[in-house]
Amino acid sequence: MQLDGRFVLTAGERELRLPGRANATPAWLYGDTPFPVLRARHGQALDLGLQNNLKEHSSIHWHGLRVPNAMDGVPYLTQMPVLPGRNFSYRFTPPDPGLTIFHPHCNTIEQFGRGLAGVLIVDGDEDEPFDDDVLCVLKEWRVAEDGSFLPLTTPQGAGGAGTFGNLRTTNNESVPELIVSSGSDIRLRVVNLDATRIGEIGIEGAAAHVIAIDGNAVTPFPLETWRLGPAMRLELSLRTPNEGGAVRLLDFFAQEPVVLATLTSHGSNRRNDAFAGRGLKPAVLPEPDLSSPRVHALTLGASAIATQYAKLAPIVLPDGTRIDLLDALCSNGGTFWAIDGKTWPRAGHQDAPPPFAKFNRGETVVIEFLNTTKQPHPMHLHGHSFKVLSASRLQRPVHWADTVLVMPDERVRIAFVADNPGNWMMHCHVIEHQDTGMMAWFEIA
Numbered sequence: 001m002q003l004d005g006r007f008v009l010t011a012g013e014r015e016l017r018l019p020g021r022a023n024a025t026p027a028w029l030y031g032d033t034p035f036p037v038l039r040a041r042h043g044q045a046l047d048l049g050l051q052n053n054l055k056e057h058s059s060i061h062w063h064g065l066r067v068p069n070a071m072d073g074v075p076y077l078t079q080m081p082v083l084p085g086r087n088f089s090y091r092f093t094p095p096d097p098g099l100t101i102f103h104p105h106c107n108t109i110e111q112f113g114r115g116l117a118g119v120l121i122v123d124g125d126e127d128e129p130f131d132d133d134v135l136c137v138l139k140e141w142r143v144a145e146d147g148s149f150l151p152l153t154t155p156q157g158a159g160g161a162g163t164f165g166n167l168r169t170t171n172n173e174s175v176p177e178l179i180v181s182s183g184s185d186i187r188l189r190v191v192n193l194d195a196t197r198i199g200e201i202g203i204e205g206a207a208a209h210v211i212a213i214d215g216n217a218v219t220p221f222p223l224e225t226w227r228l229g230p231a232m233r234l235e236l237s238l239r240t241p242n243e244g245g246a247v248r249l250l251d252f253f254a255q256e257p258v259v260l261a262t263l264t265s266h267g268s269n270r271r272n273d274a275f276a277g278r279g280l281k282p283a284v285l286p287e288p289d290l291s292s293p294r295v296h297a298l299t300l301g302a303s304a305i306a307t308q309y310a311k312l313a314p315i316v317l318p319d320g321t322r323i324d325l326l327d328a329l330c331s332n333g334g335t336f337w338a339i340d341g342k343t344w345p346r347a348g349h350q351d352a353p354p355p356f357a358k359f360n361r362g363e364t365v366v367i368e369f370l371n372t373t374k375q376p377h378p379m380h381l382h383g384h385s386f387k388v389l390s391a392s393r394l395q396r397p398v399h400w401a402d403t404v405l406v407m408p409d410e411r412v413r414i415a416f417v418a419d420n421p422g423n424w425m426m427h428c429h430v431i432e433h434q435d436t437g438m439m440a441w442f443e444i445a
Helices: 108-113 306-310 326-333 431-435
Strands: 004-015 025-030 037-041 046-052 062-063 087-092 100-104 118-123 131-143 168-169 179-182 187-190 199-204 209-213 217-222 225-226 234-239 247-253 260-264 293-300 337-339 357-359 364-371 377-381 387-390 400-403 403-406 411-417 423-426 437-445
Touching: 037 179, 087 357, 100 108, 100 187, 108 179, 108 431, 118 131, 131 179, 131 225, 131 260, 168 260, 199 234, 209 400, 217 400, 225 234, 377 411, 403 411, 423 431
Parallel strands: 004 046, 037 118, 131 187, 179 260, 293 364, 357 437
Antiparallel strands: 004 025, 046 087, 062 100, 100 118, 131 168, 187 234, 199 225, 199 247, 209 217, 209 234, 247 260, 293 337, 364 411, 377 403, 377 423, 387 400, 387 411, 423 437
16 A cells, blocks of 8 residues: 555454464454555655554554654553554654564564554665565464464463464465566565564575565575564565466475465566566665774573573472473563563563663664574664674675574674664564563663
8 A cells, every 4th residue: 555644554353364264363453454565655754543443552663664762662662552442643754765564562472463563665775666566474373273363372482482373374375376477577575474483485486686684775696595583574586487487485494395475477578688686776874883883792591580490390289280380480470581681571661671771872883692592583673774794603694684583502793873862672573582571672862
């Protein structure tokens, strides 16, 4: 949907037909269909309203957009939550073109898990339009055969890799067939809107080049595979085959490759020249000054109480009932994860701890993440795009991003210019990790 003037996103419960389910699912959506796709022009002033028709408070975080702090959508830290029946207007002008997403930052496991999310595309990064622009939104649902939701979190999931869904969808379908023009140059946008799943994205049936990461243009390079965590985005340029040919979008991060979507060519070839992997206009972002940066090391680890509980054997009551202490910890509002030994309280954003750092406006900041856990953590910074400088395990080119995957026992260095004043969140985007402790915030004067 092309934005023109004020647009209202109405959050509410709606019946959603999911593939292979006997009955409709009581999803929470921003409208009548899941994952609305909004389009705006670079430099266009936006007025996006949230009408909250849920029975609990909510907000919208504009993930990947360098918005003013008051528009960032974090309850109690940047705005008061939007109460049931109330509304709030988010007014900002996107400073950068690219592919971004939006989702709540309240009761995130429930709201995000039930479907509250969408895509915002800010046009303006193409020198010339592609022949086709194809969007693939990846989402894994936790739903029973009758269409009802299964528990969206479990202690084992929250304390491990996350609670995975049992129904993988692309554009709300199981392995959809998408019709594209034959012999054409297409822009394929892949968005991971799952709360947990980390994929290894690849293409079969065509040569593909990576042209953007998290909405930021890169110098095109051939795609082998790309590790895509929750909330991360990947954009590809590829040439479609002749009439009837197929290109498959795959996830190789499984015992057997999983087909996510099939792109089938139709019609006469639109191009007969050699495929060159056309790119985008380069991202224009504040360049970090690495000559004398402010360096801040952060350790991603388990919470102190989770570490203690994990060492204890289960309790067996006189009647034979077995109590796993980690299960008891989670069910009683305990935490599993920490940043620098400090955990975000389960009570919510209103009980936010002090900031982990205060940066001066305009200074270059280098953050060194060290992951001491057995799980990968996609670490996301609000309000800023950062440059991924280096990684000790998962090799990637230097690139701009807003979320970076930090693998187990890995050290990752990122840099950004602290030019956006306010209070900004930083957290793991495996939502169960975020909501059980792996979240913090920093202040820019």
